[in-house]
Amino acid sequence: MNINNYPEIKAGKDFISKIYVAIMLWIVGRAIQAASRVDKEVKKEFAEFPADFMMCMSILPFGPHMVVGKDKNGKVKYMGWNPQGKKITLTMNIKSMAAAMQVFTFQESTTTAFAHDRFTVDGDIVQGLAVVRVLNIVEVYLLPKIITKLAVKRYPKWSEMSPLRKWVGRIIIYVRAFTF
Amino acid sequence: MQEVIGTNNRMLEIDLTAKKFQVTEVDKKDRDLYLGGKGLGLKLLYDRMEPGLDPLGPDNMIAFTMGILMGTGAPCSGRFEAITKSPLTGAMVTGTCGGPFGMAVKTSGWDAIIVKGKCSAPTYLYIDSKGVQFKPAKGIWGKDTEAAQAALLKEGAGAIVIGPAGENLVKYANIASGHRFLGRGGIGAVMGSKNLKGIVARGNEFKIVPANKKKFAKANKRFFKFINKNPITSGSYRSFGTNANVNLSNASGILPVRNFTGGSHGEAHKISGETMAERFHTKYDTCKPCAILCGHRGTINGKEHHIPEYETIGLMGSNLEIFDPAQIVEWNELCSKYGMDTISTGGTLAWAMEATEKGLIKTNLKFGSPSGVSEMIRDIAYRKGMGNDLAEGSRAASKKYGGEDFAIHVKGLEMAAYDPRGCVGHGLSYATANRGACHLSSVLFSLEAYLGMASPYATRWKPFMVKFMENVLSAVNSLHICLFTAYAVFLEPPLIKLTPVPLIKQLNQNLSLVALNLMDVSLWPELWHAVLGKTYIPYLGMLKFIKAGERVHVLERYMNTREGISRKDDTLPRRFLTEGRKCDQKEHTVPLEKMLGKYYRLRGYDANGIPKKRTLKRLNIAIQ
Amino acid sequence: MAQMITVRIKFFSGIDKELKLENYDPSKGMSLSIPSGKRLKWALKHAGLTDFSSYAYFRSGERISTWSKLKQGDEVSCLKPSGGG
Amino acid sequence: MQIPDYYEFLNQAKIISGKKAMEHIPFELRGYDAQKPLVVTSRALSESGLIKKFIGAFKDSAVTLGGIFNDVRDYAGIGLARDAAFLYRERGCDSIIAVGNGPEVDVAKAVNILVAEKTDDLFKYFEGTPLKRHLKPLIVVPACCSSGMEFTNTVTVDNRSLTSNFLYPDLAVLDPRMTPAKSRDCVAESTVIAMAHAVGAALTDIHSPMIEAYAHSALRYLGLHMTKGLKKPGHVETSLALHNAYALAALAFSNAPAGMVHLLAVELARATDISAGKFMRILLPYKMAHMMHKKMKIRDELFLALAGYDEYAATPAKDRSRAGVERVLALLAGLKGMMPETMKDLKVPKYKLGDIAKAASARSGKRYSEADCKTVLEHAWEGRAF
Numbered sequence A: 001m002n003i004n005n006y007p008e009i010k011a012g013k014d015f016i017s018k019i020y021v022a023i024m025l026w027i028v029g030r031a032i033q034a035a036s037r038v039d040k041e042v043k044k045e046f047a048e049f050p051a052d053f054m055m056c057m058s059i060l061p062f063g064p065h066m067v068v069g070k071d072k073n074g075k076v077k078y079m080g081w082n083p084q085g086k087k088i089t090l091t092m093n094i095k096s097m098a099a100a101m102q103v104f105t106f107q108e109s110t111t112t113a114f115a116h117d118r119f120t121v122d123g124d125i126v127q128g129l130a131v132v133r134v135l136n137i138v139e140v141y142l143l144p145k146i147i148t149k150l151a152v153k154r155y156p157k158w159s160e161m162s163p164l165r166k167w168v169g170r171i172i173i174y175v176r177a178f179t180f
Numbered sequence B: 001m002q003e004v005i006g007t008n009n010r011m012l013e014i015d016l017t018a019k020k021f022q023v024t025e026v027d028k029k030d031r032d033l034y035l036g037g038k039g040l041g042l043k044l045l046y047d048r049m050e051p052g053l054d055p056l057g058p059d060n061m062i063a064f065t066m067g068i069l070m071g072t073g074a075p076c077s078g079r080f081e082a083i084t085k086s087p088l089t090g091a092m093v094t095g096t097c098g099g100p101f102g103m104a105v106k107t108s109g110w111d112a113i114i115v116k117g118k119c120s121a122p123t124y125l126y127i128d129s130k131g132v133q134f135k136p137a138k139g140i141w142g143k144d145t146e147a148a149q150a151a152l153l154k155e156g157a158g159a160i161v162i163g164p165a166g167e168n169l170v171k172y173a174n175i176a177s178g179h180r181f182l183g184r185g186g187i188g189a190v191m192g193s194k195n196l197k198g199i200v201a202r203g204n205e206f207k208i209v210p211a212n213k214k215k216f217a218k219a220n221k222r223f224f225k226f227i228n229k230n231p232i233t234s235g236s237y238r239s240f241g242t243n244a245n246v247n248l249s250n251a252s253g254i255l256p257v258r259n260f261t262g263g264s265h266g267e268a269h270k271i272s273g274e275t276m277a278e279r280f281h282t283k284y285d286t287c288k289p290c291a292i293l294c295g296h297r298g299t300i301n302g303k304e305h306h307i308p309e310y311e312t313i314g315l316m317g318s319n320l321e322i323f324d325p326a327q328i329v330e331w332n333e334l335c336s337k338y339g340m341d342t343i344s345t346g347g348t349l350a351w352a353m354e355a356t357e358k359g360l361i362k363t364n365l366k367f368g369s370p371s372g373v374s375e376m377i378r379d380i381a382y383r384k385g386m387g388n389d390l391a392e393g394s395r396a397a398s399k400k401y402g403g404e405d406f407a408i409h410v411k412g413l414e415m416a417a418y419d420p421r422g423c424v425g426h427g428l429s430y431a432t433a434n435r436g437a438c439h440l441s442s443v444l445f446s447l448e449a450y451l452g453m454a455s456p457y458a459t460r461w462k463p464f465m466v467k468f469m470e471n472v473l474s475a476v477n478s479l480h481i482c483l484f485t486a487y488a489v490f491l492e493p494p495l496i497k498l499t500p501v502p503l504i505k506q507l508n509q510n511l512s513l514v515a516l517n518l519m520d521v522s523l524w525p526e527l528w529h530a531v532l533g534k535t536y537i538p539y540l541g542m543l544k545f546i547k548a549g550e551r552v553h554v555l556e557r558y559m560n561t562r563e564g565i566s567r568k569d570d571t572l573p574r575r576f577l578t579e580g581r582k583c584d585q586k587e588h589t590v591p592l593e594k595m596l597g598k599y600y601r602l603r604g605y606d607a608n609g610i611p612k613k614r615t616l617k618r619l620n621i622a623i624q
Numbered sequence C: 001m002a003q004m005i006t007v008r009i010k011f012f013s014g015i016d017k018e019l020k021l022e023n024y025d026p027s028k029g030m031s032l033s034i035p036s037g038k039r040l041k042w043a044l045k046h047a048g049l050t051d052f053s054s055y056a057y058f059r060s061g062e063r064i065s066t067w068s069k070l071k072q073g074d075e076v077s078c079l080k081p082s083g084g085g
Numbered sequence D: 001m002q003i004p005d006y007y008e009f010l011n012q013a014k015i016i017s018g019k020k021a022m023e024h025i026p027f028e029l030r031g032y033d034a035q036k037p038l039v040v041t042s043r044a045l046s047e048s049g050l051i052k053k054f055i056g057a058f059k060d061s062a063v064t065l066g067g068i069f070n071d072v073r074d075y076a077g078i079g080l081a082r083d084a085a086f087l088y089r090e091r092g093c094d095s096i097i098a099v100g101n102g103p104e105v106d107v108a109k110a111v112n113i114l115v116a117e118k119t120d121d122l123f124k125y126f127e128g129t130p131l132k133r134h135l136k137p138l139i140v141v142p143a144c145c146s147s148g149m150e151f152t153n154t155v156t157v158d159n160r161s162l163t164s165n166f167l168y169p170d171l172a173v174l175d176p177r178m179t180p181a182k183s184r185d186c187v188a189e190s191t192v193i194a195m196a197h198a199v200g201a202a203l204t205d206i207h208s209p210m211i212e213a214y215a216h217s218a219l220r221y222l223g224l225h226m227t228k229g230l231k232k233p234g235h236v237e238t239s240l241a242l243h244n245a246y247a248l249a250a251l252a253f254s255n256a257p258a259g260m261v262h263l264l265a266v267e268l269a270r271a272t273d274i275s276a277g278k279f280m281r282i283l284l285p286y287k288m289a290h291m292m293h294k295k296m297k298i299r300d301e302l303f304l305a306l307a308g309y310d311e312y313a314a315t316p317a318k319d320r321s322r323a324g325v326e327r328v329l330a331l332l333a334g335l336k337g338m339m340p341e342t343m344k345d346l347k348v349p350k351y352k353l354g355d356i357a358k359a360a361s362a363r364s365g366k367r368y369s370e371a372d373c374k375t376v377l378e379h380a381w382e383g384r385a386f
Helices: A015-038 A040-047 A097-104 A110-115 A125-142 A145-151 A163-178 B028-034 B037-048 B101-106 B145-153 B187-193 B213-229 B231-251 B266-271 B273-280 B310-316 B325-338 B342-357 B373-381 B386-390 B394-401 B424-432 B444-450 B462-477 B485-491 B494-498 B501-510 B512-517 B523-532 B538-562 B574-578 B592-603 B613-618 C040-047 D022-031 D043-047 D050-056 D078-091 D102-116 D184-202 D209-231 D236-255 D260-272 D276-293 D301-307 D309-314 D317-333 D350-363 D370-382
Strands: A054-059 A065-070 A076-078 A090-094 A119-122 B002-005 B010-015 B020-025 B062-065 B080-085 B092-097 B112-116 B123-127 B132-136 B158-162 B175-177 B180-182 B196-201 B206-209 B296-300 B303-306 C004-011 C030-035 C056-059 C062-064 C075-079 D014-017 D037-042 D067-072 D095-099 D138-141 D154-157 D160-163 D171-174
Touching: A015 A040, A015 A065, A015 A076, A015 A097, A015 A125, A015 A163, A040 A125, A054 A097, A090 A097, A090 A125, A097 A110, A097 D022, A110 A125, A125 A145, A125 A163, B028 B037, B028 B538, B037 B062, B037 B080, B037 B092, B037 B112, B037 B462, B037 B538, B062 B187, B080 B101, B080 B187, B092 B175, B092 B538, B101 B158, B101 B196, B112 B196, B145 B158, B145 B175, B145 B196, B145 B325, B158 B187, B175 B187, B187 B196, B213 B231, B213 B485, B213 B523, B231 B266, B231 B273, B231 B310, B231 B444, B231 B485, B231 C056, B231 C075, B266 B273, B266 B325, B273 B296, B273 B325, B296 B325, B303 B325, B310 B325, B310 B342, B325 B342, B325 B373, B342 B373, B342 B386, B342 B394, B373 B386, B386 B394, B424 B444, B424 B462, B424 B592, B444 B462, B462 B485, B462 B512, B462 B538, B462 B592, B485 B494, B501 B512, B523 B538, B538 B613, C004 C040, C030 C040, C040 C075, D014 D022, D014 D236, D022 D138, D022 D171, D037 D043, D037 D050, D037 D078, D037 D102, D043 D050, D043 D067, D050 D067, D050 D095, D067 D078, D067 D102, D078 D102, D095 D102, D102 D138, D102 D154, D171 D236, D184 D209, D184 D236, D184 D260, D184 D276, D184 D301, D184 D317, D209 D236, D209 D301, D209 D317, D260 D276, D260 D350, D260 D370, D276 D317, D276 D370, D301 D309, D301 D317, D350 D370
Parallel strands: A054 A090, B002 B206, B010 B112, B123 B196, C004 C075, D014 D171, D037 D067, D037 D095, D095 D138, D138 D171
Antiparallel strands: A054 A065, A065 A076, A090 A119, B010 B020, B062 B080, B062 B112, B080 B092, B092 B180, B123 B132, B158 B175, B158 B196, B175 B180, B296 B303, C004 C030, C056 C062, C056 C075, D154 D160
16 A cells, blocks of 8 residues: 555645635725714614724634724724734634635625524624624625625615715715725 | 267257156257357257256256367367356356366267256266166265266266265366366356266267368378477477466466465465476376377375366465465365365455455465365365355355455456456456456467567557457367467467567557458368368358357357346456556556457447347347 | 676576576576676577577566666566466 | 334434535534544546545645545445555544545445544454444545435445444535536436435334434425436536435434335345345335235325425325325336336346345344245336236
């Protein structure tokens, strides 16, 4: 029995997805920070979180991360991509790079991804669900309607979010997210 | 002494249940289409037996056919054929034997004997020119083959008997005639299931004279000249017997070692023909009449014993990693007394040793040590303990205890002493041989490994070579004449004799169609036509002879497919498809799938290996 | 001087008797040291064999002809051809 | 639903089914704190490119595959299990993934016993020594066809079988990239095996709601998707649904006593080297006809599962059991041309039926009398109705 006929196989690397997901996480992080100032619903959601709220969304096992939390004076800030050195109160892990690609290429909406067990949440589940609602709103702002319809469970009608508020919010968020 | 010109086509049909017999005539058309021997026997059973019956039941029949060359003085024509449905493989089996029984029956004026039904009590048959007498065999039932043979030979010139193994329905029991055997496929068990201990024939009542004496004498003289000139038949066989192959197989890496894991072994020369000839100062002990003289007898620690043939040395010697010739002679003697086929016994013992090694069964058998082998052979013959399971053959035993991947058999028949990984063309022949893993279906290993006339690992022209050799050898088995004459007939004609071997190898490799059709095998059909007094047309007669061989082979295949044999059975043990031999760095395996499809197309079979209607019609085989 | 290689030749089927080799051991055969690059035919002549054509030559399981080159540590079996059966 | 009498039911395996299911294996392995699985698969699968897809699923994960042992063909032998165990120990693996069906899973389970119990003698567990503790994590990824035995707690090595609750796989992954079949015969065989197991489980004499539930949904899936699966074996969704049916049927079967159809089919397959699926297709109709003939109760749930609620409500109560049998026969009729109908077509010699019946009834622990087995076999041989 010659064991060299059966070589060991290291896990391959898929750089494109990794870079794509890292960029998306960066944009969403910055967008959350911008939305928390512009959109009143997001502000309301974040208001209920405790002062030391620090959330980290990452892709297992060593995928890119996104850290968002409240800084000293209670404002929500995008804390960069490295969770070391920060006290994380809520972790939302996506199980694999492929699952992340499903979510970030909008083949599965965040809520269906939750239903398909793509996420694991360490920490208070109520906060987790609140973060999902925030993500939905941020996606409404960030992306055109035809895409967001795939990503969100129910696209807000005009009564909930008037087109004026949506467009104004969208412009401000884009400005804030992409200017340092 | 009356005279028979050519052949008298008389046949005996014996019904054991009703204790009656009937004299019938061999149909002229059958004689023309199927020649005699194996072909005629198959046709007789094809007309009388319907498929799906129990090989050990009363409806199974055995056909003994004598062939038309017997008694005419042709070289090596002292062999007869037996055909029946094998209990070991569930398909048809044909065997040949050189014992005196054939000559005795032929000179009692019979061309073929068909035995059917079952006797209520153990009986034996006495045959003479007038007919058959049913005699009680109480006295000799339970006796070993030598004692039973001695008792029967008081009443006639030749006899066949079964040993205790046949009586206990051991699936690979054989039939003894003199010290020669009808070995393969368990024909002895079929006789045992009919309570038939043996048949003795009075003999010496007729003299067989060829119809066209002048032509026969001319062809005969040329045949003897070829045999005595050919280095194989007159050289290595005459001096060392079939065991001349031991060193050759060892050198070409196809000697079975340790249940076919290794291809050669350092100590193999200890059991080679040369060493045994020296140690036991051997003398001739052959079928009568024989021109090649390959059988030998020797004095081993004081007593006269028959020297075992190459298959026994391979399967009960190197395959069990035993390299003491005296030990193998003792086991060969045991198997002959109990009436058991040494190839199947060796194959099953090798499986048992590997199964014990891997913990599947509990026996004290171990590779390399002779302890427990003689007791196990006795247990198999009398079906005691583990012997009862091993008596069913290595296929059935591996189905019950597992270890199917190292049970070395095809269709249930244990493999002969050539490892197909060293001659892949022969691997195809093992898979497609009608009676199972038989080396005599197309003796391709000698072209590939011994004579170097084809490259051992190439697959391109091999399906065609297997088909051509199967056809020719089926025709030869239907004359009947000993297959060893093939070396003289193939290799001695001037065309082959003069071309150097490497050139033949290139020819076979690239233009095999042309090369094989240039083979001049006219000697056999010339003898056939001379005995029957028919005119022989030089080239067309040979083609008709080879076509008869194809008809015999395809008929046997067709009868087998009616018993359920199909492509799923045309395979090799997994050991040859997955592992390499220990002695071969490149670890060659047998690429069977690459050759099987082409072989079926050449043969006119469909994708599942069943002969197409068109093929049967072309060969005018009547479809039942 | 050409670089010498050692080669072992084993004789079977009574050939060692014909060559009248004394105390020939079949399992080890006869070892020759010959210049490298020499063909089998040369080595056999060196060993005293005269007529080559009627014998079969094998090296590590494959049949070779008299004019194939020999390499260091080769083991060649030389024996009379036989049929089978 | 009757009041359930005493029963026990265990389903050890966690089942992941659906899109990108294989990508979850690294996460699950982290759950068993295993990072270096040994992969056992067959030569055919590794040549068919499915193994490349399987390896691709491990991209960007912390898992290194200890080795792809792809020597398994169509027979699970102790020699293979020992070689794989040697590779497992040599590479220091910590879990086993079996990719494929039947023999591959059997070899994987045998390796699991050998490495977890640190022994070389596998067959002492077949002769009585019980398995006492949980073995290494075992993940099963079925591909193309299914022998129906992947999810069960039985391992068959060298024609001997051992049943123990530690032999259940820990995780079964049904991924639509692996499930499409290559040929219609392989779908036909897998569906027939699942059908036989599910019907056998549904009609067992002991009444257990768990077995009922599994068998019911297995039959419902088969009823809906079998015909389409036979027409288009490569259809992804149908093959995924069918594989779920195979899993359900296997779990129901392994918790219920083995049915006569299964026992006879295994014995026949061993005696004639023809796959057990073909015999199940032949024996199933005659077994049910035999039960009707002997007036044994055939539960209405069979008809309910195969026909659906409205048709069930429409048929009068007394015809429901017969309608159930007819619906099964209708499904089997869909296999015309792919599978032989009687044993005569398979050229099974008649004289062998006697000892096959004896062996099957012995294996069933005399639950089925030899006479019953013999009658079913004879009727199936000639194709004669009751």
